Amino acid sequence: MKHLIDSKYVRLAVVIVLGGLAGFLFTAFHLAPPQDRSITITAHKYAYDPPVLQVNRGDRIHLHLVAQDVTHGFYLEGYNLEAKMRPENDTFWVRHPSQGGDFEEVDEVSFVASRPGKFRYRCSITCGYMHPFMQGELIVRPNHLFSTSVGLSMGLLLGMLLVFRPSSQGVKK
Amino acid sequence: MATAERILTEPVPQEIEKKPWRFDVFAHLPWLKGLVRMRSFQFLVILPNLFLFYLFLIAGFFGTPIGNRNIIIVFVWILWWFVLIAVMMPFGSRLWCTMCPLPFFGDWLQRRSVVGVRSGKSPGTLNKFFGLQKRWPKRLSNIWLQNFGFLFLATFSALLVTRPLVSAIVFGVLILLAAGMALVYRLRTFCNYICPISGFLSLYAMTSTVELRSADKEVCLKCTTKSCIRGSDKGWACPWNVYMGKLDRNNYCGLCFECVKSCPNDNISLYLRPFSTSDVALRGYDEVWKACIMLMLAFSYSIVLLGPWGWLKDWANISEKHNWGGFGMFAAGQALLALVIFPALFYLSIRLGKWYARADDVSTKELFLKYAYMLVPMGLLAWIAFSVPLIMVNGSYIVSVASDPLGWGMNLLGTAEFPWKPLWPQWVPFAQVPILLAGLYFGLRGLHKVGSQLFKDPTQLFRSMIPPAVLLLGVTVLFLKLFIG
Structure with missing residues (x-):
């Protein structure tokens, strides 16, 4: 179980989801009165x-x-x-x-x-x-799909960079 | 330079030493191997397409000029295009080349045989070919002509995909060109260096989940006959001029399966492999520019054809609107974007990455060539995302046009009056988002894979990746903005 939680893919998934959530929240409070x-x-x-x-x-x-x-x-x-x-x-x-x-x-x-x-x-x-x-x-x-998708993309980039970063590959500097 | 001939002269690159998982299809499905070994196999798969192609040409020349009521437009630019880009490319590599009718007459003239093999001697082969059998000029042995040809056709895309006559003329010219070139030059020179479709198939075949390869490269290196490239009494010399002993990418293998027939060691097989993991090396500026051109054309098509801006459609629609100034701006803008602006942005990201990584031991050229692979999966998936609304929204034309292929008022299948009915158009964006995210994911993964081959120091690798990765994110967000923003 610990191995699973430590898995780089789990971290990647978490960062992607957080990115999507941030994107969603970015437009969530767009509340213009109807007209x-x-x-x-x-x-x-x-x-x-x-x-x-x-x-x-x-x-x-x-x-x-x-x-x-x-x-x-x-x-x-x-x-x-x-x-x-x-x-x-x-x-x-x-x-x-x-x-x-x-x-x-x-x-x-x-x-x-x-x-x-x-x-x-x-x-x-x-x-x-x-x-x-x-x-x-x-x-x-509010265009939630767009903002969430942009958030997911950013989360994907950040997550991939976290996975690829030197320390996550077990290499001592 | 990216030629099939170069494969013969270069050493086997290191990246093929670490092969990911692959599944031997022929070993598990021997009947499939038996099928492709049949001499008549390729003829049998081309034949239906040849018939359809003939029908399309008739429809183009004599059918209704309204595109969405003519089979050549609806079947080619909606159905065929979608199947090609969304199914055949990712899951079948250059399977289209196996069944493409364009070079059929050229092959026939060159071989004077539709099914059988002719032993004998022609330059470089052990088969008897007819025609002048000239060598294609070395300086043109790359895909630059395909790059410019495709970009030129794309300039007239608004006409090509809406005017049956224009489509018929273009296909007619291509078939005549293929036949003419087969009489003058060796093998499939047209497919290798001229065909505008072949150019992007070669690029995106790199991502495919199938590959035709030798089972054991040592067997190829020890093989004295080299029948795959020289031919034998069992099979024609590889029309694509590929030597299986050094084939390590899908780019220039047209899946004709002649090598499977001719190999005396039974050493060629079809393999399944994961998507976008194996052929991750672009080897020339021609291939890098192809990747840039294709990505930017997906962008341009998405703006012009799928966008809401009428003035831009009017600029592209030159034969109806006759706005030559606007057309000039559109053509120049599209060419500038594909040939200069985006490659310059990509170059800038490479220079930034090199500077940030302090990678003095890796040349900018090498980094530029290798990191360009990230544009391949991104480009293919952007094209798929572009093509989804085409089939979902306009797919119903297929049903009506199948019954009235020439738009003459026939009703062959009783469906000529089938109404235009978009299929769940409101869900199209929900399909486009994961497709674009997959493009970003595979692009980033490819970037890391090629980077790992270039850098031993993980910190350098990581830093060099950041600017191109940010550029890829920018491209993704731009497509998201166009499709759903």
Whole structure:
């Protein structure tokens, strides 16, 4: 048992976990009060404007979607939301993909940004050559996954250096 | 310089003396050995790919110009790419080269045989080859042409991976080039020195969990026939010009298994080994720059193709947007990043490490070449992390395109109307994080392994590692920022 605890791999694992924990804690206290945000997203070949939305967890997002040139789609991963927009239309069509069913014509769609992290919104209707790469980003803060991952990476580096450091290899200086 | 020929002239490096665990596959699966010894083996594995390749070319030239409705784009750049980079490379080494249809016609012209072996004499071999059988110029016997070729193609990647016609033209040119070169030069000169795919396969095959090696190198050294490299009536001379007695890395072994057929001592076997532990030595600036180019292209693709910035996509999408100024900036920026900026950063980290370690007895060049191995597992895993969303998000196109390969409105399998349906896209980041962390882990481990071969003093080793290790951490965090930050 002592051998196991002394094992360099256990030390490595401990440092990695501590790094991840530190990364998580770095964003854990990011507590912004929820607010309502009205955002208009304009789709055009092959991007969305704005390309990145930064919101806080708990915010209620009111989206108005517009297509500038041709018909575009809007598939927001993680939030079960899909829409299609046609040029010169003030309204757009929305559905929840997991439930299937028909699209419903609306002039706004709203949802609560309850899941933190980075989520892509992608074009779901073939709109041209670069269509598969047309996407934007919804970043819901606090982004625990990112901060934890950076912490884990730093922990991994530190842990590996601890394992590799001369004294841990039993060499007297 | 990194040539197959160099393997013949250099002494066996020390690192192969301390082999980690390996498992003799042929000893445990004799039927597999029997299979690869069949003369028709390679032809049989190439044949389906040849048929698909023919279909892809037809689809590219005559099918719909919309990429995500054309089989050449969906099957090559989504399905094949993912299988190649995430499955074949880490677990099969250069298995793709075993089944690649590109050099098929060249081999046929050169051998005038699809399956059989022709004994006789051609320069350096005991097989009869046809064509001019010229030697490839020595100064080009490296992977620099593959480096520049791949970087050039990558400049047009936005066109290549979205335009069926562009993909078809590129593959058509490659197949003609392979055939033409086989008529002029010896063996697989195209694969060794020109093929842009072969260049990165050679690099990332180093990490693979399989290797084809001689069971006992002493047997090879005593062998008088050297049939593996010279050929015999049982097998063709190694198309990659590799002598098994000195083969200690996967880089330039194309897994054609001709040596298994021709070895008179039954001394060649396929081995399993741990990931990224055995071939940990880059041997030339060409290989180091290949590692830098591939890592930076993974970075560039992640920004341009998977990023949200439309202006950058417009710059890369030259044939539609015609923004030549923007395209010039994109091309120059990408080339500068891959050829100058990142290699300079890496060089700086090496100089810092050398200074901190007071390592006057180790040359900067040696440190630069050896420590570059850390970029190999990191690069491969960064490419895998980049490829995960491609298959998870756009994989459903495979189902629809399989039923309507040319986008002509056919419905061969009844799935042509299968909707675009991303597969758990919200979980993609949770797959990318461990992949990138694994890249960092294997990179650091590789760094320590090559460092241990360079330094006897553990303090020097430790200090020399710190700056490049921090650079590797920076690369990891950058990819994390792009994918999940």
